[in-house]
Amino acid sequence: MNALPVVVVGAGPVGLAAAAELTARGLPVLVLERGDRAGAAVAQWRHVRLFSRWAELIAPAARPLLESRDWQQPDVNGYPTGSEWAARYLGPLAEALGDRVRFGTEVIGVARRGRDRVVDAGRDTEPLTVHVRTGNGEERIAARAVIDASGTWTTPSPLGGDGLPAIGETAAADRISYRVPDLAAPDTAARYANKHVVVAGSGHSALTALVAFAALADDHPATRITWLLRRGDIGATFGGGQADQLPARGALGLRAQSAVEAGRISVVTGFRTETVERDDSGRLILVPAEGDPVTAVDEVVVLTGFRPDLSWLAEIRLGLDATLQAPTALAPLIDPNVHSCGSVYPHGVKELSHPDPDVFLVGMKSYGRAPTFLAMTGYEQVRSIAAALAGDREAAERVELVLPETGVCGGSGLFDAPTEESSGGCCAAPTEVHELSLPAPVAIQDLTLTATTSR
CATH class of the missing domain: 3.50.50.60 (FAD/NAD(P)-binding domain)
Structure with missing residues (x-):
């Protein structure tokens, strides 16, 4: 199966970072993007300025690919809009990846070859099959592994207070x-x-x-x-x-x-x-x-958040938390009912694995319904996964990122009633306080809206 590609679903920031990591390790990779360009969802919020700097928005594995093509690096201390992120980074990165990226290709299902989700035998020996739809019809692609970076952009949460559309909405x-x-x-x-x-x-x-x-x-x-x-x-x-x-x-x-x-x-x-x-x-x-x-x-x-579309993964055995629809091992780290102080630590293949081997949800989709996802979190996720697929377990389990804290407790704001914890900050202040003035609109949560529209 090692000759088969790792299929990455979605040519957004995290999907392209995954492809760059896999390419750096010499693994065959194929990125499937429903849209006609890299960062199709980013293009839909092109007017919004991110609150991460360019330095945090460029995946480490992407740099060698970009710099080999006479890429003009933006000012690392600048804050791009969605339009700038797509034009100056995502587009050039997709071009650098070349025919590893296929546009106009919608993923409509993933399964284990010859097995529906009920069958036990062969789940660790048979390849995955990715069912896609293009302008020329449908086809199946055999894959060694599937990394789902399709995001949550197409499934915003409704106005209704119970998670379903309000009557009349x-x-x-x-x-x-x-x-x-x-x-x-x-x-x-x-x-x-x-x-x-x-x-x-x-x-x-x-x-x-x-x-x-x-x-x-x-x-x-x-x-x-x-x-x-x-x-x-x-x-x-x-x-x-x-x-x-x-x-x-x-x-x-x-x-x-x-x-x-x-x-x-x-x-x-x-x-x-x-x-x-x-x-x-x-x-x-x-x-x-x-x-x-x-x-x-x-x-x-x-603007009540987003949720993952899991319908096309129905034949895959996923281990998801009942509350957040995030991977079971990751959910306790990001649960907004209990999470405080921006203390989510970087995580990788261990927290993102599922009962079906070699299937991973990454990027904003890995957070399920939890908020406050950063691009750098996704880059660390796919670095770890790529290392594991390459057989480098030590690198897969090594933490190579320190996430910035929010400076507040109960940072999600999901508490129903006023509490001592939700009324103020309890976290240590950063060692350096920055003064910053930006034109409105200032920014938007990094990947709540950057996950690609594609499957």
Whole structure:
């Protein structure tokens, strides 16, 4: 089976990093991308600026490939937009990988050759088969291993407070968006200017949208912004500020906090949407399970996270946590109900393995429904997996990354009620505090929105 390629699903940041790691170790690799370019999802949030620097966004294994092609490295201390990340890094890296990357190829299923998930015999000796659809029809590709870096971009979580769409949510699709809008585009700005806009969500995507809408309200004073939080109080939702070891991430929270404190954003806590209705004018009414509704709503921007699409892995035996849908060994490290202080340690093949051998979920998809994933985390994941597939167990189990702490406890903001832990930070401050000023929108959670659209 060693002659078969390792199939990587998705030509996003982590998928291409996996291909670079495997190439460096002399292993055959094939990247399958549904879109027509590298970083197809990144291109869809091209207007958003990341809060990681270029230095943290370029995979170590990618550098030799890029530098062999007269690549012009960006300023490592700069903060790219999604458009810049795709154009100056992901595109050139895919070109450097050459025919190892196939575009316009959608993965529709993965299985063990000749075995459905019920059959025990041969699961450790038969290759995997990757079923794909292209413009020329369907085909099967035999694979030694499969690394799923397809991300979660295509499956945003709904507005409904119970994890399912609220009653009437689908019918109100003309007034609901699930992405951070590009308010620099005149047509998009016109949609929201001088309207009552509701933003639902508590993560970095929501903070990015709030900062952008606050700037829109400065130019269009009739714009009204309401922020819906499911949790019982704001608590540490704004993040660690200057104690955050990623300065731009801290700056993002401080800008959102400033807009709230200035009265430009109204906050409603403990709000779980149950029903979306329309009034006589066609505007929306958001009705919670308990409490007063939010009325006269023109537009809703739902930024409540993402979730993995596992449907095309139905014939693979995955070991997933019942709560997060993340690999069982990884889930306790990232569970937002208990995780605090940004203390997730780097992890690799050991935490990402499944009952079916040589199948791995990486990147944002490996986190299931947990938030706050960084590109550098994905790069460390695939470095470890590539080492294991090459038989270098020592390198696979070695930790080669120190992750920056958020500077807060209970960093996910999923606590229902105010608690001592969620009201402030408990983590040690970084040894060096950075001052940073960036144009709005500042940034967005690195890979919550960068995982590729492709399978």
